[in-house]
Amino acid sequence: MKVGILDRLTLSVVPFKAALRSLFVFKVAHTPRRILNLLKILLSMNISKALKKPIVWGIPPVVMIEPTNICNLKCPMCPSGNGDMARPRGRLDLQNFKKIIDDIGPYVYQIQFWNQGEPFLNKQFLDMVAYAKQYGMMTQTSTNGHFIRSAEDARAIVRSGLDQIIFSLDGTNAQTYAKYRVGGNFNTVMQGLENLARAKRELKSPRPMIELQFLVFKHNQRELADIVRIAQKNDVERIAFKTVQIYSAQQGLEYLPQDTDFTRYEFDGTTFKLKSKLPNFCKRLWLNATINWDGSVSPCCFDKDAEYAMAFLFAENQPFKSIFKNEKYMAFRRKILTNRRSVEMCRNCTEGMEQPYARIVELRDAASVRQFLREMRFPSSQKSDG
DSSP states (O other), X not given: OOOOHHHXXXXXXXXXXXXXXXXXXXXXXXXXXXXXXXXXXXXXXXXXXXXXXXXXXXXXXXEEEOSBSOXXXXXXXXXXXXXXXXXXXXXXXXXXXXXXXXXXXXXXXXXXXXXXXXXXXXXXHHHHHHHHHTTTOEEEEEEOSOSOOSHHHHHHHHHHTOOEEEEEOOOSSHHHHHHHSXXXXXXXXXXXHHHHHHHHHHTTOOOSEEEXXXXXXXXXXXXXXXXXXXXXXXXOOEEEEXXXXXXXXXXXXXXXXXXXXXXXXXXXXXXXXXXXXXXXXXXXXXXXXXXXXXXXXXXXXXXXXXXXXXXXXXXXXXXXXXXXXXXXXXXXXXXXHHHGGGSGGGGGOOXXXXXXSEEEEETTOHHHHHHHHHHHHSOHHXXXXX
């Protein structure tokens, strides 16, 4: 998976053309305060990178807010699903959410409603989306797709103003899907996908953009072309073919695909090593932050158990702006700028990898689809053998 010069400008795995197309779908208010905050944080980030000294002006343009860390599935490598998560389970209260948004809303561009757990298990989730949209922010969520069970459920999502929804769908049939999404129902997800696509048509709304996230495993690696065709039939606009994060060699042997384009690890016959030199820098510490359901503020989503929490918004009654620049946060940035490898969670992180951790296919771009399908006829594992 090669990254073009323009693609690097997005500072994400989303290619430049796809990001540009999204601007015409997502409903975002580009206010002077929002633009100024973005310029300030980008400038301070690049100065920090050059000087190896943390400087922070502004707040992150993208904030992840966790509606809940409870999930209905038992995915074997997910801390929420497999029971490894040590932090308490719960749901974000709407009033606490409003306090967060009233604080950061005028400055932030994007709210990501996810982290651990299934967002739709919080009954106030769509009220949160609607409240965030009052500030003109882009809103997106990721779901396992089991709670869009009726036409009314789907219409409520469209009416909330949600800009993007990502369905996790790692198979083209019930058997392959259930291999990883333990406790899930393939047909329920497909019905939810159909319900939402129909609601968009009936309400004549371009939003939310529907994306499929397909984790590439050993057991589904031959279904990539098939999932593209299924997505096209169900009004899906984008697919993200995402590499898998593992926590042990046993998981790597069981789940990782043979195609080297779809794994973030190298295997030496004994251990799996991340394809990264772990540079002493991480843009997430300027451009992103994670707020968990209980108000704990983590530096990023790789902090599954909030072990590196910088503060607790609700308990300490502090504004997010002050937490983002507090001494604990600044000390963490200093550590990353000088010795990132010393932080355990960073040693299994995608930040700084040359190879993107996901391949984005825009289904409205016929050339992008043709290229991907052509590549799937000759995957990397076959090329290397020849």
